[in-house]
Amino acid sequence: MLQFSAEYLSRRAVLRTSAMMGAGAAAATLPFASTAFAQGIAEEDAQARWPSVAAFMRGYVDREMVSGMVATMGFGQDAPDILSAGTRTFDGSGAAGPDSIYRIYSMTKPITGLATVMLIDDGLLSLDQPLADIIPAFANMQVQKQYDGPITRDNLEPARRPITIRHLLTHTAGLGYSIIQQGPINAAYRQRGIVPGQISNMAIAQEIFGGRPAASLADFAEGLAQLPLVYQPGERWSYSVSLDLLGRVIEIVSGQQFDAFLQDRILGPCGMTSTGFQVKRGDADRLTGNYFVMAGIPIPIDLPRSSVYLHKPAFPFGGAGLVSTGRDYDRFLQMLAGYGEIEGKRVASETAVRLATSNLFPETLASNGGFETGGRSFGFGAGGLVGTGDTEGLFGWFGAAGTVGLVNMKWGLRHNLMTQYMPAETYQVQQQFPLMVAQDAAGLMLS
Incomplete structure (x- = not known):
């Protein structure tokens, strides 16, 4: 960066x-x-x-x-x-x-980001719309009390507010990134294919840069929803997979495949x-x-x-x-x-x-x-x-x-x-x- x-x-x-x-x-x-x-x-x-x-x-x-x-x-x-x-x-x-x-x-x-805002301009999204309106699995999210700490009940607390489209656009949703997070949350991201992209066909590069991705954007989104946030939504800028998740939001709202x-x-x-x-x-x-x-x-x-x-x-x-x-x-x-x-x-x-x-x-x-x-x-x-x-x-x-x-x-x-x-x-x-x-x-x- x-x-x-x-x-x-x-x-x-x-x-x-x-x-x-x-x-x-x-x-x-x-x-x-x-x-x-x-x-x-x-x-x-x-x-x-x-x-x-x-x-x-x-x-x-x-x-x-x-x-x-x-x-x-x-x-x-x-x-x-x-x-x-x-x-x-x-x-x-x-x-x-x-x-x-x-x-x-x-x-x-x-x-x-611009594609998302164009859908807001079309009247199909709103900036402060809860993500759970579009992907219900993101309702009732849990948040780590200790950053990058254990994924256990005693280290989790309820999110104080829902994740919104604004949060996703600005990296303030509290989501993590496998290229940044450490410890158990990093392992959980990799296990579910919550990886930021592709680097190489070389096995060692895949290991260094995040592992094998989920099979589809839908699987990516559903897997991500099962994991805790690393920060409370809306409170802190933290580089994340939020723009990848917006690809799935765009698919659902527009009725088109994201790349199309x-x-x-x-x-x-x-x-x-x-x-x-x-x-x-x-x-x-x-x-x-x-x-x-x-x-x-x-x-x-x-x-x-x-x-x-x-x-x-x-x-x-x-x-x-x-x-x-x-x-x-x-x-x-x-x-x-x-x-x-x-x-x-x-x-x-x-x-x-x-x-x-x-x-x-x-x-x-x-x-x-x-x-x-x-x-x-x-x-x-x-x-x-x-x-x-x-x-x-x-x-x-x-x-x-x-x-x-x-x-x-x-x-x-x-x-x-x-x-x-x-x-x-x-x-x-x-x-x-x-x-x-x-x-x-x-x-x-x-x-």
Whole structure:
């Protein structure tokens, strides 16, 4: 998970000031974006526009810390600038580019979050609706008194309030995560297939990253309902499987399979033709390799020709299951920057996008229960962080293999980075990339 640095935050403040000085009040589509931006420019020109980003990417590739990187940056509805460096795998299988396919893991969450909010906008859900209205098994939940303690009667107490859709969107439902929880609750999650996604066909990787998933989203949801919560609902931000559970909510409420709903309502209308829960074998040559960094050495754990993503998953993981490309994910960010509209086509209502990208934390949140990172507090929207103070307008999230997907709704600045290494915390990629973007964007605004 990203840890914002103080330097990043201070530079964002500088960028905000620069934007205000250079263009008056900032707008959703920045009025000083150039014609070259609107039309798209050659990559060598993009390197000149984004020198800090280009140097940052080249540094990681030249030091063989990652096999490749692809970055897209854009303003409002303008075409993106695209930078790329390196290859899809360390064996030099081909140059990384905007149509190379990456595992975006938790960058799936804002897409699932928006899908949920679209159903709220349709009148089929409400933000504070109890989850048990939709999945009755979640009525009368029990909560661990001791975090990650024993799953025994003397360590359980009744939930003080029902889990709601708002709680699921903001990771405040009190649900756990097998990549975070320890002890008996972790073992119980694994035993019931309550796992966050798929990493590799390698047995050792399956063991490290969570085990075998449940057979279906319905089984996932029913199994999860049988386990205690790790926190009281509505009181504390705790990273969880809540967006995966929302996939089942979407299925029940919409009457469609979750993956079909995403395709019909978001992926298809946005023109995200290379985004999905499975990679077609004919597209294997576009798939990148994923690596686990051990003692500074990237070890392959999922390579294109033997990838777990060439097979249909047990179910579509709404929290971490999608693969995408730099070009595709930029289109999702572009749609958000357009408040639901992309290239004149309405995908979601402005009301839905404003709600999804706003701070949705419940009023019951404990004083120390919010989302904090790098010594700063953030709000949380539909599956992504929400900036406050000098980061106001920021929305998006990050992926377990080093990816970044952010848009500043106030300025219309969108930025996306694709790469593949795990754990994401091994390098400072997710901290450094937004800082480099902010530095170069300030220069563009003042030029």
